[in-house]
Amino acid sequence: MSNDPSGPTDRVLLITGASSGIGAATARHAGAAGWRLVLAARSQERLQALAVELGGAECALAVPCDVTDWEAQQRVVELTLSAFGQIDAVFANAGFGGPRGFLKDTPERWREMVLTNVYGVALTLRAAIPALTESRGHLLLTSSVAGRRVLPGSMYSCTKHAVTAMGEAARQDLDGTGIRVTLIEPGMVDTPFFENRPTDALQDDDIARSVLFALSQPQHVDVNEILVRPTAQAGQDRALRLCQGAALLAGHRARVRRGRRLPRDRREPDTRSRDDQPVSLEPK
Numbered sequence: 001m002s003n004d005p006s007g008p009t010d011r012v013l014l015i016t017g018a019s020s021g022i023g024a025a026t027a028r029h030a031g032a033a034g035w036r037l038v039l040a041a042r043s044q045e046r047l048q049a050l051a052v053e054l055g056g057a058e059c060a061l062a063v064p065c066d067v068t069d070w071e072a073q074q075r076v077v078e079l080t081l082s083a084f085g086q087i088d089a090v091f092a093n094a095g096f097g098g099p100r101g102f103l104k105d106t107p108e109r110w111r112e113m114v115l116t117n118v119y120g121v122a123l124t125l126r127a128a129i130p131a132l133t134e135s136r137g138h139l140l141l142t143s144s145v146a147g148r149r150v151l152p153g154s155m156y157s158c159t160k161h162a163v164t165a166m167g168e169a170a171r172q173d174l175d176g177t178g179i180r181v182t183l184i185e186p187g188m189v190d191t192p193f194f195e196n197r198p199t200d201a202l203q204d205d206d207i208a209r210s211v212l213f214a215l216s217q218p219q220h221v222d223v224n225e226i227l228v229r230p231t232a233q234a235g236q237d238r239a240l241r242l243c244q245g246a247a248l249l250a251g252h253r254a255r256v257r258r259g260r261r262l263p264r265d266r267r268e269p270d271t272r273s274r275d276d277q278p279v280s281l282e283p284k
Contacts (some may be wrong), residue, residue, distance in 0.1 A: 012084045013215070014038040014076065016067050016124055019046040022142065023188065025204035026091060026211045027054060033212060038087075039063040041094065057083075060231040067094045067120030073127040080131075087131040089138040089215055095163075097156035108281030110155050114146060117159035118166075125170055128179045129179070133259040136178030141167045145187040145229060171224060180222040182214040187229030 013030050017023040019041035027037050027050060037060040039047050047062035054060040061083050066071045080087055095117040098105045121141060132139060149161030164183060171181040190201040207228065214223040 010034070010036060011088035012036045012080065012086055013089045013091065014039065014128065015091045015093055016040045016065065016076075016120070017142070019043040019050065022186070022204050022211075023091070023093045024050055026093070026232055027060070027206040029205070029208040031055065031059060032081060033216075035089075036074065036084055037061070038063060038084070040067075040076050042066055043198065067124060068115040069122055070127075073123045077127045077131060077182070086135050087128060088135045090124060090128040090132060091140045091142070091211060092121045093140075093142040094120055094124075095142060096172045097154075098149060099259065101153040102155075104153070105155065112168055113155055114159055115157070118162045121163055121166060125166070129174070132179050133174075133177045134238055136219070137173075138180045138182065139170060139269050140211060140214060141170075141184045143167065143183045143185045145185055145227065147183075148185060148227065161212070167225075171222075178219075180217075180219075182223050183225045184211060184214075185225060185227040186210075187227075198228055202228065202230045 013027075013035045015023050015027055015037065016032075018027055018037075018039035020043075023039075023041065024046075029038055031037055031054040036058075037051075037054060039051055039060060039062045041047055042064060044062070044064040047064065051057070051062040061079065063076045063078050063079055067073060077087065096113060097272075098109055098113055125139065125141075128139065131137070140239040141163055143163040144157075144160040146154060147162075147164040149157075150161070151157035164185070167181055168184040174181060184207065186202060186207050188201040189207060190203055210226045210228050214226060218225055242253040
C-alpha cells in the first residue's frame with residue numbers, strides 16, 4: 001500500500017450515495033487518481049454502470065446498499081475487505097432533502113430523511129471504523145452549509161446539523177487511532193438533489209475536487225472541515241447578514257422605546273460571533 005496520498009496509489013475508497021451527484025463525481029475523480037473504489041447506493045443498475053465505466057471489478061466494486069440497514073452496511077465492509085483486503089477511506093455521502101416548512105412534508109418523509117441522513121451516516125461510521133483503524137485511514141462525511149446555518153422550517157438543515165456534530169464527535173472519539181476525519185460542507189450545488197435545478201451553483205465536480213484535496217494531504221495533516229460555496233452565494237450571505245443586522249437593531253430600539261430594556265446586570269450575555277447569526281441558504 002502506498003503511504004504517499006499525492007502519488008500513485010492502490011488505496012481503497014468506499015463511497016455511499018455513489019450512484020449519482022457528488023458521490024458519482026467523487027468516484028470518477030478518485031478513479032482517475034488511481035484509487036480502487038467501492039460504490040454503495042440503492043440503485044443497483046446505476047451503480048453497475050458506473051463501476052463498468054470506472055474499469056470493472058478490478059477497479060470498482062458495485063454493492064447495492066440501503067444505508068439505514070445495519071446488516072447491509074456490514075455486508076459492504078465485508079465485501080470490500082474480501083475484494084481488496086483493506087479500506088483506506090470512507091466517504092459517508094448518502095442523503096436527501098425536502099421542502100422547507102414544518103407543514104410542507106409528510107411525517108413519513110421526515111422519518112426516511114432522518115434515518116438516511118443521520119442514522120445511515122452513523123451506521124457507516126460504525127461499520128467502517130475497525131477497518132479504518134487498521135489502515136490508519138480517512139473518514140469523510142457530507143454535511144452542508146445547511147449544517148452550519150439554520151434554514152427556516154428545514155428538516156434537512158436539522159439533519160445536517162446532526163452530521164456536523166457527528167463529524168466533530170467522531171474526530172474526538174478517534175483521537176489516537178490515526179484516523180483522519182473531514183466534514184465536506186457544500187453550499188448550493190447543481191445536482192439531481194433539486195427538482196428545480198439552481199443557476200450560478202457549484203457543480204458536483206467542484207465538491208469532488210474538495211474531497212480529493214482532503215484525501216491527498218499527508219498523513220500528519222487532517223483537514224477537519226471544507227466549507228465551499230459558489231461565489232454568488234457568498235455575496236448573498238453578506239446581503240442577508242446586513243438585513244438581519246438591521247432587523248435585530250430595529251427590534252432592540254423598539255424594546256428600548258417601550259421601556260423594556262433590562263438593567264445591565266440582568267441581561268444575558270450575547271456570546272454569538274457574527275458568523276453565528278443564522279442565514280437562510282439553499283442546501284446543497
